[in-house]
Amino acid sequence: MKFVFADSMDYVDPRYDFAGDQHGEARKPYWDDQFPHEILGYAPYDGMLVSRAIVGDHRFPGKYTEPQAMRFRRDGARKFLRFDGPRYADKMIMGDCGAFSYSKMSRPPYGPDDTVEFYGDGRFTHGLSIDHIVFEFDPNARGLAGGSQESRDRFEITLELAEAFLKSSKALGPRFTPIGVVQGWSPESMAKAARSLIAMGYRYLAIGGLVPLKTDAIHQAVSAVDEAISTHSDARIHLLGFAKADEIGEFERYRVASFDTTSPLLRAFKDARRNYYLPDRHGRMHYYTAIRIPQALENAKLKRQVQTGRLDQEELERMERAALGAVRAFDRGQGDLDTALDRVIEYSRPLHWSPTATQASLDKRMETLRSQYRRTLNDRPWKACGCPICKDVSVEVILFRGSNRNKRRGIHNLAIYEKHLKALDLR
Numbered sequence: 001m002k003f004v005f006a007d008s009m010d011y012v013d014p015r016y017d018f019a020g021d022q023h024g025e026a027r028k029p030y031w032d033d034q035f036p037h038e039i040l041g042y043a044p045y046d047g048m049l050v051s052r053a054i055v056g057d058h059r060f061p062g063k064y065t066e067p068q069a070m071r072f073r074r075d076g077a078r079k080f081l082r083f084d085g086p087r088y089a090d091k092m093i094m095g096d097c098g099a100f101s102y103s104k105m106s107r108p109p110y111g112p113d114d115t116v117e118f119y120g121d122g123r124f125t126h127g128l129s130i131d132h133i134v135f136e137f138d139p140n141a142r143g144l145a146g147g148s149q150e151s152r153d154r155f156e157i158t159l160e161l162a163e164a165f166l167k168s169s170k171a172l173g174p175r176f177t178p179i180g181v182v183q184g185w186s187p188e189s190m191a192k193a194a195r196s197l198i199a200m201g202y203r204y205l206a207i208g209g210l211v212p213l214k215t216d217a218i219h220q221a222v223s224a225v226d227e228a229i230s231t232h233s234d235a236r237i238h239l240l241g242f243a244k245a246d247e248i249g250e251f252e253r254y255r256v257a258s259f260d261t262t263s264p265l266l267r268a269f270k271d272a273r274r275n276y277y278l279p280d281r282h283g284r285m286h287y288y289t290a291i292r293i294p295q296a297l298e299n300a301k302l303k304r305q306v307q308t309g310r311l312d313q314e315e316l317e318r319m320e321r322a323a324l325g326a327v328r329a330f331d332r333g334q335g336d337l338d339t340a341l342d343r344v345i346e347y348s349r350p351l352h353w354s355p356t357a358t359q360a361s362l363d364k365r366m367e368t369l370r371s372q373y374r375r376t377l378n379d380r381p382w383k384a385c386g387c388p389i390c391k392d393v394s395v396e397v398i399l400f401r402g403s404n405r406n407k408r409r410g411i412h413n414l415a416i417y418e419k420h421l422k423a424l425d426l427r
């Protein structure tokens with residue numbers, strides 16, 4: 001099973017100065033920054049996925065600047081992502097349209113010909129047909145029954161665009177593999193879509209709309225598609241936007257050839273509690289909470305409290321320095337755990353304060369946080385991790401503070417995730 005990392009310009013500054021919280025001197029964003037495979041020195045994935053909506057164009061701006069989008073289309077995805085050269089020659093470069101970004105529109109803003117042009121310019125090895133997300137999921141709907149009018153329209157639009165896209169994609173030649181996207185409101189409607197795509201000539205199908213689904217529902221959807229394509233021995237499945245990355249082992253029983261996810265990276269700064277993970281000697285995964293010590297001058301919540309006079313700016317900065325200092329001293333073996341926790345919690349109080357919260361609820365919150373942080377600091381997982389990130393930045397990787405630490409923690413998670421896949425024998 002191939003693990004494809006969905007990139008959205010997730011790079012870090014290799015010369016970032018953590019003590020002074022500054023970028024390397026005269027750093028040029030993107031040019032001096034490093035993607036996960038650059039800073040780790042190897043790719044912890046089998047390919048990268050780039051969404052057309054993330055690159056953007058004149059009609060539909062994305063995350064790339066205009067010169068970046070132009071360079072992407074001129075030089076191709078591999079060169080742009082610095083994912084080129086002989087050792088990455090067999091890695092997949094997968095493209096999709098980024099259906100989530102236009103999900104509120106009645107029709108996708110892209111057509112088959114301009115999408116084929118985008119895939120051609122980017123020199124993608126694999127490209128998904130243009131799809132429109134169906135948000136509804138009814139496991140009990142039979143045949144083509146059930147489903148709102150909107151879901152049915154999106155189902156039809158997705159198939160109609162897939163048929164036109166497959167025809168247009170012939171222009172890209174045999175080195176390009178078109179992937180047909182399945183969208184549906186029930187396992188049976190998804191099976192129907194899969195059979196239609198196979199009849200059109202697709203042999204690689206991507207199952208979309210999985211992001212909000214629970215694991216049980218994902219099994220129902222994948223199982224229905226798997227069954228529907230069983231008549232063709234060369235047919236295979238890609239799981240699109242697979243957010244339940246830790247549960248991928250359960251999907252080995254189906255004909256899943258690949259999946260894409262960003263979740264190991266995202267959990268570093270989006271998950272409420274499980275931001276960093278590391279397996280023990282027995283392969284059991286342990287999850288840790290990153291320690292929030294935001295920059296006092298940049299945190300919106302803290303700044304507001306300074307503006308309204310509730311907090312004193314200098315006092316806040318003193319607390320920030322004390323928290324950082326105590327955690328770093330603990331990491332060096334020069335300070336004790338309780339002092340570090342005291343300083344961090346002292347700085348956490350204003351961070352969790354709100355005009356409506358009672359003293360008791362804030363105390364309770366601090367107690368929970370303290371026990372989560374105690375576990376993180378006490379176990380010092382970054383000392384046990386051998387990845388280039390943890391070796392290089394030590395305790396900074398566990399601090400929830402700015403993009404250079406948060407994304408580094410995400411890249412550590414990607415490295416760990418790859419090892420986890422290898423241990424499961426999935427890669």
Ligand SMILES: [Zn+2]
Pocket residue numbers: 382385386387388389390391412
């Ligand atoms: Zn690490």
